[in-house]
Amino acid sequence: MQYFDFRSDTVTLPTDEMRKAMAQALVGDDVYGDDPTVARLEEMSAKLLGKEAALFVPSGTFGNQLALLTHARRGDEVIVGDACHIVMHEVGAAAVIAGVQLRQVPSINGSMSLKDINRMIREEDIHYPDTGLICVENAHSSGSVVKLSEMKAIYELASQKKIPVHLDGARLFNAALVLGVPASQIAAYADSIMFCLSKGLCAPIGSMLVGEKAFIDKARKNRKLMGGGLRQAGIVAAAGIVALESMVDRLVEDHEGAKYLAEKLNAIEGITVLEDRLDINMVFCKIRLNHLTEDAFVKKLLDAGIKVNGSEDGEFRFVTNYWTPIEAIEKLVTEIKQILEAK
Numbered sequence: 134m135q136y137f138d139f140r141s142d143t144v145t146l147p148t149d150e151m152r153k154a155m156a157q158a159l160v161g162d163d164v165y166g167d168d169p170t171v172a173r174l175e176e177m178s179a180k181l182l183g184k185e186a187a188l189f190v191p192s193g194t195f196g197n198q199l200a201l202l203t204h205a206r207r208g209d210e211v212i213v214g215d216a217c218h219i220v221m222h223e224v225g226a227a228a229v230i231a232g233v234q235l236r237q238v239p240s241i242n243g244s245m246s247l248k249d250i251n252r253m254i255r256e257e258d259i260h261y262p263d264t265g266l267i268c269v270e271n272a273h274s275s276g277s278v279v280k281l282s283e284m285k286a287i288y289e290l291a292s293q294k295k296i297p298v299h300l301d302g303a304r305l306f307n308a309a310l311v312l313g314v315p316a317s318q319i320a321a322y323a324d325s326i327m328f329c330l331s332k333g334l335c336a337p338i339g340s341m342l343v344g345e346k347a348f349i350d351k352a353r354k355n356r357k358l359m360g361g362g363l364r365q366a367g368i369v370a371a372a373g374i375v376a377l378e379s380m381v382d383r384l385v386e387d388h389e390g391a392k393y394l395a396e397k398l399n400a401i402e403g404i405t406v407l408e409d410r411l412d413i414n415m416v417f418c419k420i421r422l423n424h425l426t427e428d429a430f431v432k433k434l435l436d437a438g439i440k441v442n443g444s445e446d447g448e449f450r451f452v453t454n455y456w457t458p459i460e461a462i463e464k465l466v467t468e469i470k471q472i473l474e475a476k
């Protein structure tokens with residue numbers, strides 16, 4: 134059975150163009166620096182973000198944790214938003230790999246107040262850890278995009294205090310589309326940026342860590358330490374090149390699909406879409422299931438050929454992507470309506 138999958142944009146499969154590029158990729162041992170396809174992807178990524186260098190890494194989590202390890206020293210404090218991916222969904226890796234302490238700032242849809250960040254930056258004191266890094270996430274996994282002015286203010290404060298800023302830009306290009314600026318303009322307010330090739334951009338594997346050359350040189354060695362020195366990685370980097378060349382601009386279709394889906398869901402009795410977080414390709418909503426259990430609801434959709442996740446904190450999330458065209462969205466709406474209306 135063929136399914137339409139709204140669980141995430143991580144489920145996206147590579148396109149035919151990617152599969153062809155992968156089959157034909159020129160490769161070499163990238164740990165020796167011999168892989169021309171990886172080198173090209175790294176150059177493209179650095180250029181696109183207006184930075185000096187970039188590094189291909191296996192995943193977004195790997196890229197974030199590598200950034201923490203490379204910027205900070207063991208025992209440092211890293212300032213992060215309290216609902217960010219690094220805190221919520223990276224298995225506590227910051228404590229294990231970089232050996233840092235995460236200082237969490239209250240955040241609303243990814244936004245943190247400058248006052249709170251400033252309050253959490255440590256002064257010199259024999260009792261205090263050093264503040265080694267500030268992390269921002271944009272687009273945020275809540276579905277929201279953080280304003281450029283906010284990123285600028287954080288970056289200026291951090292620069293003044295000589296603290297580097299890392300941007301978890303897993304969905305950087307989604308954020309850029311919403312803000313109406315090139316990705317480099319967002320990247321200008323961070324010292325390092327991780328972005329994913331494997332989410333809405335449909336590459337099967339891989340993320341990029343981007344920054345100044347000295348930082349990336351250090352990160353390259355740390356990547357090896359973390360077991361991420363890949364050999365003929367050009368096979369997968371080739372799909373990443375296609376992702377950057379042909380999948381960035383079309384992300385707007387995912388955003389439009391999400392807005393359309395939100396409108397249709399909101400018209401169904403018992404569903405409330407959280408409209409304050411409808412910036413990118415994610416629709417969050419509360420669904421009154423009446424007598425139906427949540428497992429039964431998810432199973433009924435699955436039986437109809439639609440994959441969705443169960444709720445988290447009482448919210449369902451539907452993620453539009455390249456493989457959920459308008460027919461898929463219509464089908465999701467129709468099936469949900471039927472399930473909720475059935476006695």
Ligand SMILES: Cc1ncc(COP(=O)(O)O)c(C=O)c1O
Nearest residue numbers: 192193194195218270274301303
């Ligand atoms: C905001 C954010 N950062 C980082 C990641 C980690 O990416 P990966 O799943 O490739 O480790 C994700 C994954 O969904 C994410 O949403």
